[in-house]
Amino acid sequence: xxxxxxxxxxxxxxxxxxxxxxxxxxxxxxxxxxxxxxxxxxxxxxxxxxxxxxxxxxxxxxxxxxxxxxxxxxxxxxxxxxxxxxxxxxxxxxxx
Amino acid sequence: xxxxxxxxxxxxxxxxxxxxxxxxxxxxxxxxxxxxxxxxxxxxxxxxxxxxxxxxxxxxxxxxxxxxxxxxxxxxxxxxxxxxxxxxxxxxxxxxxxxxxxxxxxxxxxxxxxxxxxxxxxxxxxxxxxxxxxxxxxxxxxxxxxxxxxxxxxxxxxxxxxxxxxxxxxxxxxxxxxxxxxxxxxxxxxxxxxxxxxxxxxxxxxxxxxxxxxxxxxxxxxxxxxxxxxxxxxxxxxxxxxxxxxxxxxxxxxxxxxxxxxxxxxxxxxxxxxxxxxxxxxxxxxxxxxxxxxxxxxxxxxxxxxxxxxxxxxxxxxxxxxxxxxxxxxxxxxxxxxxxxxxxxxxxxxxxxxxxxxxxxxxxxxxxxxxxxxxxxxxxxxxxxxxxxxxxxxxxxxxxxxxxxxxxxxxxxxxxxxxxxxxxxxxxxxxxxxxxxxxxxxxxxxxxxxxxxxxxxxxxxxxxxxxxxxxxxxxxxxxxxxxxxxxxxxxxxxxxxxxxxxxxxxxxxxxxxxxxxxxxxxxxxxxxxxxxxxxxxxxxxxxxxxxxxxxxxxxxxxxxxxxxxxxxxxxxxxxxxxxxxxxxxxxxxxxxxxxxxxxxxxxxxxxxxxxxxxxxxxxxxxxxxxxxxxxxxxxxxxxxxxxxxxxxxxxxxxxxxxxxxxxxxxxxxxxx
Numbered sequence: 209x210x211x212x213x214x215x216x217x218x219x220x221x222x223x224x225x226x227x228x229x230x231x232x233x234x235x236x237x238x239x240x241x242x243x244x245x246x247x248x249x250x251x252x253x254x255x256x257x258x259x260x261x262x263x264x265x266x267x268x269x270x271x272x273x274x275x276x277x278x279x280x281x282x283x284x285x286x287x288x289x290x291x292x293x294x295x296x297x298x299x300x301x302x303x304x
Numbered sequence: 305x306x307x308x309x310x311x312x313x314x315x316x317x318x319x320x321x322x323x324x325x326x327x328x329x330x331x332x333x334x335x336x337x338x339x340x341x342x343x344x345x346x347x348x349x350x351x352x353x354x355x356x357x358x359x360x361x362x363x364x365x366x367x368x369x370x371x372x373x374x375x376x377x378x379x380x381x382x383x384x385x386x387x388x389x390x391x392x393x394x395x396x397x398x399x400x401x402x403x404x405x406x407x408x409x410x411x412x413x414x415x416x417x418x419x420x421x422x423x424x425x426x427x428x429x430x431x432x433x434x435x436x437x438x439x440x441x442x443x444x445x446x447x448x449x450x451x452x453x454x455x456x457x458x459x460x461x462x463x464x465x466x467x468x469x470x471x472x473x474x475x476x477x478x479x480x481x482x483x484x485x486x487x488x489x490x491x492x493x494x495x496x497x498x499x500x501x502x503x504x505x506x507x508x509x510x511x512x513x514x515x516x517x518x519x520x521x522x523x524x525x526x527x528x529x530x531x532x533x534x535x536x537x538x539x540x541x542x543x544x545x546x547x548x549x550x551x552x553x554x555x556x557x558x559x560x561x562x563x564x565x566x567x568x569x570x571x572x573x574x575x576x577x578x579x580x581x582x583x584x585x586x587x588x589x590x591x592x593x594x595x596x597x598x599x600x601x602x603x604x605x606x607x608x609x610x611x612x613x614x615x616x617x618x619x620x621x622x623x624x625x626x627x628x629x630x631x632x633x634x635x636x637x638x639x640x641x642x643x644x645x646x647x648x649x650x651x652x653x654x655x656x657x658x659x660x661x662x663x664x665x666x667x668x669x670x671x672x673x674x675x676x677x678x679x680x681x682x683x684x685x686x687x688x689x690x691x692x693x694x695x696x697x698x699x700x701x702x703x704x705x706x707x708x709x710x711x712x713x714x715x716x717x718x719x720x721x722x723x724x725x726x727x728x729x730x731x732x733x734x735x736x737x738x739x740x741x742x743x744x745x746x747x748x749x750x751x752x753x754x755x756x757x758x759x760x761x762x763x764x765x766x767x768x769x770x771x772x773x774x775x776x777x778x779x780x781x782x783x784x785x786x787x788x789x790x791x792x793x794x795x796x797x798x799x800x801x802x803x804x805x806x807x808x809x810x811x812x813x814x815x816x817x818x819x820x821x822x823x824x825x826x827x828x829x830x831x832x833x834x835x836x837x838x839x840x841x842x843x844x845x846x847x848x849x850x851x852x853x854x855x856x857x858x859x860x861x862x863x864x865x866x867x868x869x870x871x872x873x874x875x876x877x878x879x880x881x882x883x884x885x886x887x888x889x890x891x892x893x894x895x896x897x898x899x900x901x902x903x904x905x906x907x908x909x910x911x912x913x914x915x916x917x918x919x920x921x922x923x924x925x926x927x928x929x930x931x932x933x934x935x936x937x938x939x940x941x942x943x944x945x946x947x948x949x950x951x952x953x954x955x956x957x958x959x960x961x962x963x964x965x966x967x968x969x970x971x972x973x974x975x976x
Contacts, residue, residue, distance in 0.1 A: 225958060296953070299954070
């Protein structure tokens, strides 16, 4: 289980750092968050967590992830409308 | 015997009514008015005067409710409440309290009534004044402070009120400060009363050291139980009396009151006739057990009173300024009250305070009406005003007769009670009293009564009879001025019946100064003597002044007249012995210090500053400028390099972030 989580997380990091497409970056972030969820569940099972803290936290993370994706997609949509692109290399307005 | 005790017990348990329990409202209202007038007065349609009058009216209504509801008829409750204001030291606190008894209730009525009358009167008298709003603010502040003095349940609170009324007196005497004479009079009044306040303050501390409390009730209890030594009490009483001498203008600190007439006349009526100057009498009555416990202290009070009443009455005879006649008369009448306290007649003293407030305020307001009409303070510019100002004439004559002690007007009853008590102290003697002192007071009182009748007769004849000698066109004053005159004149007629001799539930039982409720019966021979001297004084005055003499007949007294004109040389003596040595000596010493020490210091400081400045210039140019420029250049270069980190590429930021996480993860696993 932990291996699966680590694998998913690495794929997510790769996606975030290497992909140019903003939507794919967002999807990669989702992958990383779910990797964390898997880890939480895994550790919960490992420590025989009676209070189910791991599971509860996983539920929180899912909720936060949903909100985050909503905002993220909205930002991407606005960027596309304004600049006709979602290539992150071209979105460098915050340059010095 | 049992029946009287039961009756007494029943009387004491009379419960306090609503106004008495909430009497703190009475001083709070004028204080509130003061702030409202100060901040908003100029924007209000009548300059804020209506705020002052309205609060004075409400306070007066409450005072009447307190007095009539609980204290008329005697046996009123003593209500004492206090708030803990702020602590100092370990277990000491300054309380903000109220102590309501008959004495307080009577003072409430006097202060609020006169304040109300004066404020109504001032709407016309001060109309169009430069500082009209400020004048009303100061009047409200004064009223509040005086009521605070009266209501105070501890000596420190009383002291606060005491000093506040002093300040208000100073401010109002110097109301027209543009004229040097007025501001000098204000300063003189302030410093002279302060001279008395120093022993007053020490006296409070002496009492505190002995009693370990500032609370008046607690102190008087301790005194009555004999817990404080006789010597301490004598010292404390005489020191406290020092404050009373200053505030109530007794010899040797009486010199400020005649000069205080520089203020507006309504102010003289309120502060320098009816209320503030009676604070000294009130103080002695308030802590009367302290004085009663010491025969020596009471004798000092009585003798100072006896001396002052004679001296001031003599001085009042030769004044030309009508307000100064009244001022010396006030000193003399206050001395009557002091002397009464000195012969154990506290109730008579407060009774005289009560009646005197009405007719003296009336006389001052009448004098103000005269001054308003002829634009001069001097009686030599008046004369024949009877036909021009009928209301002022009628009320002024009533006030004069009341002051002279003609029955059945107010002054007769109170003055006669004082004389009777003094005579009794002289003959029968009272517990702890000294008989000879009683006789001295009685003798001085009789002579003063004659002189009082004489100088008031003189004043009335010089102002109202004969031919008009001034240049202005006299006219009767407007209704806002004459109405208070009529009200006060009516009160001057009837106020005396509150303490009619033989009425067991009369004035004495209301105030019960020092727990004394006994009402003396009058003796017919004494009454006849005092009426005789009063009528005699008036007739002598009539004989001398009715023919409208060109020169004052008193000038024929020669040397004695000159002594009186110079006010017994007391002012000259103070000028030569105290003011000049102190002021000139101090100014000479200050000049020397100024030339040598301060100039040296200033020059030295300037030279030092110059040298330091030169040194600093170099440091400034090289070090500080260098540092400033260096910081600028360094920041610019650093920024130039660092800006490449902010590439605007989100993914590179994310890479830095993960790199940082890795570094921390490594550090935590290795060293955490």
